[in-house]
Amino acid sequence: MNQSSTGRILLVEDEASIADVVTTALRYNGHNVCHVSGGLQGLEQGTNEDYDLIILDVMLPGIDGFEVCQRLRDADRFVPVLFLTARSEPDDRIKGFLAGGDDYLPKPFSIDELVLRVAAILRRTGRGAASELLRVADLTIDSAGHDVRRAGASIELSPTEFRLLHYMMANAGIVLSKTQILANVWDYDYEGSENVVELYIGYLRRKIDDGQPALIHTKRGAGYVLRDAQA
Ligand code: CA
Numbered sequence: 001m002n003q004s005s006t007g008r009i010l011l012v013e014d015e016a017s018i019a020d021v022v023t024t025a026l027r028y029n030g031h032n033v034c035h036v037s038g039g040l041q042g043l044e045q046g047t048n049e050d051y052d053l054i055i056l057d058v059m060l061p062g063i064d065g066f067e068v069c070q071r072l073r074d075a076d077r078f079v080p081v082l083f084l085t086a087r088s089e090p091d092d093r094i095k096g097f098l099a100g101g102d103d104y105l106p107k108p109f110s111i112d113e114l115v116l117r118v119a120a121i122l123r124r125t126g127r128g129a130a131s132e133l134l135r136v137a138d139l140t141i142d143s144a145g146h147d148v149r150r151a152g153a154s155i156e157l158s159p160t161e162f163r164l165l166h167y168m169m170a171n172a173g174i175v176l177s178k179t180q181i182l183a184n185v186w187d188y189d190y191e192g193s194e195n196v197v198e199l200y201i202g203y204l205r206r207k208i209d210d211g212q213p214a215l216i217h218t219k220r221g222a223g224y225v226l227r228d229a230q231a
Helices: 016-028 039-048 065-074 090-098 111-124 159-170 178-186 194-208
Strands: 008-012 032-036 053-057 081-085 103-106 133-136 139-142 147-150 153-155 216-219 223-226
Touching: 008 016, 008 039, 016 032, 016 111, 032 039, 039 053, 039 065, 053 065, 053 111, 065 081, 081 111, 103 111, 133 159, 139 159, 159 178, 159 194, 159 223, 178 194, 178 223, 194 216
Parallel strands: 008 032, 008 053, 053 081, 081 103
Antiparallel strands: 133 139, 139 147, 147 153, 216 223
């Protein structure tokens, strides 16, 4: 039985010393690591190969990490992305999430923290996790298979959308505040960024409730709740 999940990881980092330390530590922890140093190489590698996670430096030669992530998402590559950056301004964090990133680690970081973050992302994106099927009305989510269905039809979600839906389904019937959602889905307790929650609720609604009885409901001034209106 494999206790900590291991994965295929693409590291896009132009600083050789950081790349060496990260690669060594991840391999030591059982991960399979591929390293490239440029944005375009990262994009090409991430588009053509199947990874469980991409660790993406923001400041890169060629195109920057945000752009790499955005272009991967545009190409329907929904592999989880962990950004590394020397800049830690809140605006950059939000920009990272809006570009479709899943987590964000400001430099300098401790290698132990990086290894823990990687394990957490692999776990919560269902890579290597035990199967768990949640159901609300005709909506089902299978965390291990990263599979979401409404009335039997498969729905494609980004990793952040998937995590948000999983959190709401695990708490079905409970009104969740934006602060709660931010803390549980994004791991960050940052201020002034509740618009990110609104944005992602909007994405989810378009994918989950499109042309069907709504399962995601807004409780004005309180937050959001996922429940079967018929029940
Ligand atoms: Ca860099």
